[in-house]
Amino acid sequence: MKNLSLLLVLFSVSYVFAQPNCDAYKYYGDTLKYEACKKAMEKKGYYQFSKEYQTVLDESLKIDPTFDYAYWAKSIAYLKSGDFVTWKKLIDKAVEYKPIDHLGYRGWCRYQFFRDYKGAIADIEKLDSLVDYDIGQSQNGTYHLNIAKGLCYKAIGEKEKAIKIIETQIKRNEEENFVGAYDYLHLGILYLEMKRFENAIEFFKKQSEANDLAENQYYSALAYLNLNKSTEYKSCLEKAKKLYVIGKKMSDTYSNPMDKIYLEDIENEIKTAYNKS
Amino acid sequence: MKKLLITISFLLLILSSCQSDKKNKPTQEYLRWVGDIEQNDQIDKPEFKVCNGDDKILQYFNVGEGPVYEGEKSTILNTFKSKYKPLSDKEQNGFVRIRFIVNCNGKAGRFRVLQSDYNYQEFNFDERIITQLLDITKGIENWHIIYEREIAFDYYMYFIFKITDGQLTEILP
Numbered sequence: 001m002k003n004l005s006l007l008l009v010l011f012s013v014s015y016v017f018a019q020p021n022c023d024a025y026k027y028y029g030d031t032l033k034y035e036a037c038k039k040a041m042e043k044k045g046y047y048q049f050s051k052e053y054q055t056v057l058d059e060s061l062k063i064d065p066t067f068d069y070a071y072w073a074k075s076i077a078y079l080k081s082g083d084f085v086t087w088k089k090l091i092d093k094a095v096e097y098k099p100i101d102h103l104g105y106r107g108w109c110r111y112q113f114f115r116d117y118k119g120a121i122a123d124i125e126k127l128d129s130l131v132d133y134d135i136g137q138s139q140n141g142t143y144h145l146n147i148a149k150g151l152c153y154k155a156i157g158e159k160e161k162a163i164k165i166i167e168t169q170i171k172r173n174e175e176e177n178f179v180g181a182y183d184y185l186h187l188g189i190l191y192l193e194m195k196r197f198e199n200a201i202e203f204f205k206k207q208s209e210a211n212d213l214a215e216n217q218y219y220s221a222l223a224y225l226n227l228n229k230s231t232e233y234k235s236c237l238e239k240a241k242k243l244y245v246i247g248k249k250m251s252d253t254y255s256n257p258m259d260k261i262y263l264e265d266i267e268n269e270i271k272t273a274y275n276k277s
Numbered sequence: 278m279k280k281l282l283i284t285i286s287f288l289l290l291i292l293s294s295c296q297s298d299k300k301n302k303p304t305q306e307y308l309r310w311v312g313d314i315e316q317n318d319q320i321d322k323p324e325f326k327v328c329n330g331d332d333k334i335l336q337y338f339n340v341g342e343g344p345v346y347e348g349e350k351s352t353i354l355n356t357f358k359s360k361y362k363p364l365s366d367k368e369q370n371g372f373v374r375i376r377f378i379v380n381c382n383g384k385a386g387r388f389r390v391l392q393s394d395y396n397y398q399e400f401n402f403d404e405r406i407i408t409q410l411l412d413i414t415k416g417i418e419n420w421h422i423i424y425e426r427e428i429a430f431d432y433y434m435y436f437i438f439k440i441t442d443g444q445l446t447e448i449l450p
Contacts, residue, residue, distance in 0.1 A: 081312030
């Protein structure tokens with residue numbers, strides 16, 4: 001029972017997706033961090049961007065300038081407002097004081113908000129080197145961090161490496177029945193770009209069964225075009241347009257996801273398709 | 278002469294008290310929200326007005342639709358692709374953010390620029406890059422109008438440009 005309590009306390013100090021358990025600091029005798037934590041919790045009810053929220057966290061940091069959580073919480077509004085300079089200063093502090101809790105988050109944000117591919121890879125790989133457990137999902141839950149890392153390798157031109165990383169992670173995700181919303185699609189597009197058209201179609205079909213999207217049909221069409229299957233090429237484009245119009249397309253609250261297409265892309269391809277015949 | 282000395286002493290006193298005031302001020306002073314932009318008559322066009330007051334300006338993502346552009350992002354990408362003239366300069370690398378307000382009529386104003394290198398350290402790009410990015414952004418006539426419960430609201434929007442060797446490589450979000 002005592003061990004269970006200890007385990008619970010240990011677990012509760014980690015708070016990437018949750019509020020910290022201030023009592024855990026007290027349990028360990030870190031009264032300064034306990035006080036800083038109690039102060040930080042006064043932000044409850046205030047918007048992340050607000051003066052009140054930021055001020056409470058400043059006061060928390062006055063109590064304990066090594067309280068990583070307060071730096072992390074402060075950084076969010078700067079991230080979302082696109083202030084990369086202030087965000088980076090704050091999140092670097094959080095990483096400095098608790099690297100295991102914040103490296104994955106910083107890496108993901110570097111990708112999601114700033115398309116800083118090399119920085120994201122460095123953070124995710126650093127985290128991987130520090131822990132012997134699964135490094136987990138991106139903050140928004142869309143990808144396993146290894147899939148995000150694979151996408152970053154693709155973006156810097158290392159496509160074969162990206163394919164290997166994403167293939168491996170998809171296998172693990174399938175074993176755990178936890179495949180990401182766009183995983184198959186991204187892998188299919190990588191195969192398409194490497195001219196492995198049959199592989200591409202295999203994964204687009206998987207994506208279609210799991211979560212069909214305009215992008216999935218659009219890239220399927222391009223794969224069929226390369227295989228000289230014009231009937232499938234055209235029907236996929238039509239399906240792509242229908243899905244796009246009803247909103248079945250890639251999306252993200254803050255940015256435009258990698259491999260996203262626009263209605264204009266589909267319509268231009270449809271024009272090309274019918275000009276060919 | 279005596280009068281002049283008194284005046285100078287008085288001015289010095291005011292000046293020193295101003296300085297100490299500055300020293301005693303908290304290091305960080307916040308506006309209503311992080312990233313808020315106040316009207317500055319020196320640089321902002323007076324004809325640009327927000328519709329619902331500065332204290333009601335939201336963020337582009339507050340309604341959860343993601344970044345939305347008039348004519349989709351492809352229109353924005355095409356605009357910059359056709360208008361931006363790259364500089365061939367290996368020293369020009371990093372991020373440029375242009376943040377601004379879109380009002381309830383889909384018009385933009387109060388543009389502000391933030392620049393850094395790829396290590397997130399503040400950096401000043403060649404003015405020809407910044408001027409172009411600003412002019413092209415200001416030249417976009419219509420922005421998406423966002424409604425919440427059928428009321429059009431004012432919101433903050435931004436572009437982040439990635440510049441590599443003077444070339445415009447990506448536009449976010």
